[in-house]
Amino acid sequence: MKIIYYDSTGQYLAVIAAAFHLNMVSVDNKVEDNQLPKRDTLEKLPYFGNQEQVKLGQIIFVGTDQLGNDIYILGSDKVGDVIERVAEGLSRIFQLEAENLFIDLTDYEDRRLKWGLKLKRIFPSLSVANRLINHSLRDSFPELLDKVNKIKKSLK
Numbered sequence: 001m002k003i004i005y006y007d008s009t010g011q012y013l014a015v016i017a018a019a020f021h022l023n024m025v026s027v028d029n030k031v032e033d034n035q036l037p038k039r040d041t042l043e044k045l046p047y048f049g050n051q052e053q054v055k056l057g058q059i060i061f062v063g064t065d066q067l068g069n070d071i072y073i074l075g076s077d078k079v080g081d082v083i084e085r086v087a088e089g090l091s092r093i094f095q096l097e098a099e100n101l102f103i104d105l106t107d108y109e110d111r112r113l114k115w116g117l118k119l120k121r122i123f124p125s126l127s128v129a130n131r132l133i134n135h136s137l138r139d140s141f142p143e144l145l146d147k148v149n150k151i152k153k154s155l156k
Contacts, residue, residue: 002070003072010075014074016137021151036134042137057076059074069155076106081104105144112133
């Protein structure tokens with residue numbers, strides 16, 4: 001199975017979800033239970049916050065989980081549902097047997113994340129942009145982790 005985690009950029013929520021799915025970041029690396037790992041831990045993740053590596057609409061392979069599922073990230077910029085339908089249509093037209101599971105993480109994007117992303121595009125080194133993004137990720141982390149854990153349990 002191909003599991004694609006997507007958010008608007010593919011650089012933050014999708015990367016964190018994929019990393020937890022693949023056990024690249026463990027619960028032990030968190031500050032406290034249900035808290036986002038430290039920023040330096042996140043920055044070591046492949047593709048985290050990297051605008052040059054993650055292009056909108058590009059599906060990027062991150063790794064294979066313990067059950068043999070391939071894990072990907074995607075930046076969808078509000079068209080994730082369109083990409084899902086295109087993938088389903090292509091599978092049907094070309095009679096592809098691959099099973100895809102798209103995981104929409106855009107519901108976890110709040111105003112702080114959106115403002116932080118806008119500011120970061122205009123002023124890449126602006127620290128307030130990173131703080132806005134960090135606070136948003138921190139607050140959405142418990143629900144994001146819960147979602148990933150539910151997906152992993154459903155695959156067994």
